[in-house]
Each structure stands twice: as structure tokens, then as C-alpha cells.
Amino acid sequence: MQPAVESQLPIATRDGEFNARYSEKGLAGLDFPSGNKAKRTSSAAAKTVEDWHRTTTVALKQALQGKSPEFLPPLDLSAGTTFQQRVWNALRKIKPGETCSYGEIAKRIRNPQAVRAVGAACGANPIPIFVPCHRVLAANGKIGGFSCGLDVKRRLLAREGILLC
DNA sequence: ATTTACAATATGA
DNA sequence: TCATATTGTAAAT
Numbered sequence: 001m002q003p004a005v006e007s008q009l010p011i012a013t014r015d016g017e018f019n020a021r022y023s024e025k026g027l028a029g030l031d032f033p034s035g036n037k038a039k040r041t042s043s044a045a046a047k048t049v050e051d052w053h054r055t056t057t058v059a060l061k062q063a064l065q066g067k068s069p070e071f072l073p074p075l076d077l078s079a080g081t082t083f084q085q086r087v088w089n090a091l092r093k094i095k096p097g098e099t100c101s102y103g104e105i106a107k108r109i110r111n112p113q114a115v116r117a118v119g120a121a122c123g124a125n126p127i128p129i130f131v132p133c134h135r136v137l138a139a140n141g142k143i144g145g146f147s148c149g150l151d152v153k154r155r156l157l158a159r160e161g162i163l164l165c
Numbered sequence: 166a167t168t169t170a171c172a173a174t175a176t177g178a
Numbered sequence: 179t180c181a182t183a184t185t186g187t188a189a190a191t
Contacts, residue, residue: 081177083175083177084176102184102185103185106184111175113175115175115184115185116174118176119182120175120176120181120182120183121176123182123183124176124177124182133183138184138185139184140185143183145182145183146183147183
């Protein structure tokens with residue numbers, strides 16, 4: 001493992017304190033306040049990181065309001081495999097207020113039969129909200145699952161104007 | 166017609 | 179090999 005300069009900065013929102021992790025390349029992860037205490041590993045927080053954090057904070061707040069963030073920090077998706085990156089890229093393609101099924105995503109990445117893998121890739125998604133995995137529902141329109149808290153997912157969808165049956 | 170149960174197929178550790 | 183944030187089909191009610 002290379003000594004990645006990880007900086008974890010907390011972001012206070014109405015929904016709790018998020019935990020943003022930054023690598024050298026950009027935003028590497030975003031964790032929900034799942035009872036986990038947000039540690040602030042601001043060891044060598046470079047000026048660049050602070051800039052990212054600023055952008056991330058704004059973008060996150062906008063996203064929590066159901067709006068599509070105008071500016072996003074650089075996302076470091078290099079932690080994932082090729083397939084995962086493909087899935088996440090497809091997820092980001094989803095328009096605000098639109099929902100998608102796992103099957104749809106599978107179709108978009110040219111692997112209609114990889115629906116299962118798509119779900120797995122979503123579960124491995126390091127950056128919820130920015131990578132709108134919460135907009136992905138099951139084929140039935142069911143909410144499926146959510147690693148970071150089903151309740152949050154539900155709330156996010158409601159804020160985007162997506163009402164669940 | 167609606168619901169429950171089971172198997173399948175792709176990817177990652 | 180096992181687990182996973184699904185999906186599609188079949189049978190029972």
C-alpha cells in the first residue's frame with residue numbers, strides 16, 4: 001500500500017456529520033454518520049485539500065437538498081476495479097429526479113446479465129450521493145438495499161421528488 | 166391476478 | 179469458494 005495522503009474532514013449537515021476522505025487525486029470517499037465518530041485526520045492537509053473540501057461541502061449540501069451540484073471536486077475512483085468504475089460512471093449519468101433499475105445500469109454498461117455485479121459494485125461505492133446509488137432501485141421499483149442506511153436513501157429520494165410507493 | 170420461493174449469472178476478496 | 183444493494187420464472191393461493 002502506498003502511503004496515500006488521506007485527509008478526513010467532517011462535514012456538518014442537517015442529516016448529521018459526514019466524513020469526507022481525500023486522497024492525492026481528489027475525493028476518495030464519503031461516509032455517512034452511521035454512528036461512526038468522524039475523526040479528523042488533518043495531518044498534512046494541503047491547501048488543495050481544503051479547496052476540495054470546500055467544494056465538497058457545498059456540493060454535498062446541494063445534493064442533500066435534491067439538487068444537482070454545479071461543481072464537484074475531483075473524484076478519485078481509482079480505488080475500484082474497472083467494472084466498478086464503469087458502473088459508477090453510469091450511475092453519475094442518471095439525471096436528477098430520475099430513477100434507474102439495476103438492470104438498466106447493467107444494460108448501460110453493456111452487460112445486461114451483470115445485474116448482480118452492478119448491485120455489488122454499488123455496494124462498494126465509496127462515494128454515496130455524488131455517485132447517485134440511491135437513485136438506483138430494483139426492477140419492481142422497490143428500494144432494494146443501501147449500505148449506508150436505508151433511511152437516508154429514502155429521505156434523499158423523497159427530497160428529489162421521487163415518491164416511493 | 167398477486168405473492169412467495171428458488172435458481173441463475175457476474176464480479177470481488 | 180462464498181457473499182452480494184437483483185432478476186426472472188414457476189407454482190400455489
